[in-house]
Amino acid sequence: MHLALKTLLNRVEPMKGFVYEWSRIRPASKARGRGLAAMPTIEIGLRAHESRQGHCSQCQQPAPGYDTLPERRFQFVPLWGMPTWFLYAPRRLACDACGIHVEYLPWALGKRPVTQSFAWFLASWAKLLSWQVVSRRFQTSWESVFRSVEMAVIWGRERLDLTGISALGVDEIYWKKGKFLTLVYQINEGMKRLLFVVEDRQEKSLRQFFVWFGKERSALIEFVCSDMWKPYLNVIARHAPNALNILDRYHIAAKMNKAIDEVRAQETRALKRLTPGTKVILTRSRWCLLKRPENLTENQAIKLKDLLSYNLKSIRAYLLKEEFQMFWEYVSPAWAEKFMDQWCKKVMRSRLEPMKKIARMIRVHKPLILNWFAARDEVSLGAVEGLNNKLKASIRTSYGFRTPKAIKIMLYHKLGALPEPELTHRFC
Known part of the structure; x- marks a missing residue:
């Protein structure tokens, strides 16, 4: 079994500079990790390749070893429905440029106990199910799901393509007692997505979007669909002077x-x-x-x-x-x-x-x-209402997020049409 599993892992999760050394199945009674006692667990041991130096986690340059830290566990994508963990004892390296630092681990996400593949796996499922259901289904913590979605949102927002945006929809939504969110959508034909979420529904709320979006892009906006809320109308007139403002x-x-x-x-x-x-x-x-x-x-x-x-x-x-x-x-x-x-x-x-x-x-x-x-013949004027319906459905299945940060991350993830990295293998 070890040979077949090693072949599979080398195909779906190749690790340059590292070797899959051994694997074992721990019975359910001996399984470790939060929430994993009910099922057998697959553990896979890794070691560094003997002929290659480690790479500094700061500058990514090769460096000689300094010492070895205690063994760490990294949760991987479940195999055959069983929770799967990588086990590895990281080396500290003596880098000439950066000093003593832990080596770069291509599968890891800093100090988090999950692999990059598992984090993206969780994030993909979190688009379809509530975070609570995802954490239970894949036997991990709610915190792991939240951090995985946060990682996907940060990665996608940093690489968001903002070219060609000519039509915006502006709206607000009441999401909990006394709390509103201001939402800005792109409503071009062929691309309808959430661009920006900010707390409250004041002039300064919408102004934050235009600061983020930039003056040059704002000048290219042709249509803005909004309601009759005066603070929004004031900001749109000031920051998108060339846009035709349409009342929804x-x-x-x-x-x-x-x-x-x-x-x-x-x-x-x-x-x-x-x-x-x-x-x-x-x-x-x-x-x-x-x-x-x-x-x-x-x-x-x-x-x-x-x-x-x-x-x-x-x-x-x-x-x-x-x-x-x-x-x-x-x-x-x-x-x-x-x-x-x-x-x-x-x-x-x-x-x-x-x-x-x-x-x-x-x-x-x-x-x-x-x-x-x-x-009406240029933009999808009903898109704002359609996106709002999806947004409300997402909030209903969110089991009552209590912080603005969590609700923003969830909405960007589900409605933002964010880019994703090209992975070696997609597990779902």
């Missing part, structure tokens, strides 16, 4: 839904006061009014049909929202603007204060909303 239609729809929900809640409370003890027609009608008609369930569609026969404020607000959907179907911006003006006049006469607030907001931001027609 999904945020406008979200604000309309919020206004309708407010009208419904107010009217429900009023009806309950008028008819105490009786069932109000608007009970359990929230999603009937907020969902698009094509997304309603059969019961919700029946409920909405019943509601439409009543002269309710909530129904008037719902019909105004549905009428505004026609705005996005116009081809001519001039006709779209005319429709918008007429719709806003109608809303201002509706005596529905939450909807009137939406109309005033649309009037204030009319030029930015109309920019949508200039950009």
Whole structure:
């Protein structure tokens, strides 16, 4: 078995200057390492090649040996489902340029007890599963998974290709109590990825992105899709002066839904006061009014049909929202603007204060909303919403990361489309 395993390792994990010397299987009762007592463990011993000097870990130059340190264990990719460890006693070298230092170990990651191959193996699985599941499945610590993903993110972010970026999406997300993240996406056709994550949603938050991105690249941005948050609009106007700023239609729809929900809640409370003890027609009608008609369930569609026969404020607000959907179907911006003006006049006469607030907001931001027609054939304006959905799904499966650092690393890893090194062999 040793010969076959040695042949396999030399093919998938060749070690220049080192030799696979022996291998053994330790029974489950004698297995070592955190969380490994339940399974047999493969241990593989390495030694330095007798005819070659070690290389200094600082300057990578050959140097004579000084002494040998105690044996260390490095976790490798599981073989046949069994936890696998490399065992090696590192040498200290007397380097003329750097002094006494531990030799360079091509499989190691500094003082970490995992090999580079295992770290990249864990990072690849962490894109698909939660870090907790990965640590349990491959019998290692959560810390090892976190450090592996962090390594992959640092490596990829240092080599990120930022050429050809002409369209950005800017958004914020609420990720835990009182905490927001500002997100910047690339939304070019053919490349949609997360570029930048920073805490809070203030002007200084988005400004950090443009400092990182650089003035020259910022001047080349043609389109920026954002919501109506004033701090974002101020920073975009200042740092991307050549970009066409488009207000995201999904945020406008979200604000309309919020206004309708407010009208419904107010009217429900009023009806309950008028008819105490009786069932109000608007009970359990929230999603009937907020969902698009094509997304309603059969019961919700029946409920909405019943509601439409009543002269309710909530129904008037719902019909105004549905009428505004026609705005996005116009081809001519001039006709779209005319429709918008007429719709806003109608809303201002509706005596529905939450909807009137939406109309005033649309009037204030009319030029930015109309920019949508200039950009809809150039960039993927729905990409921000799609990426946000993926982001929220990633946060839901993250089992409650409590630090901004952890959440940023996870999001960059899953949504950043980061480059990876060319490895000798990919294990998954």
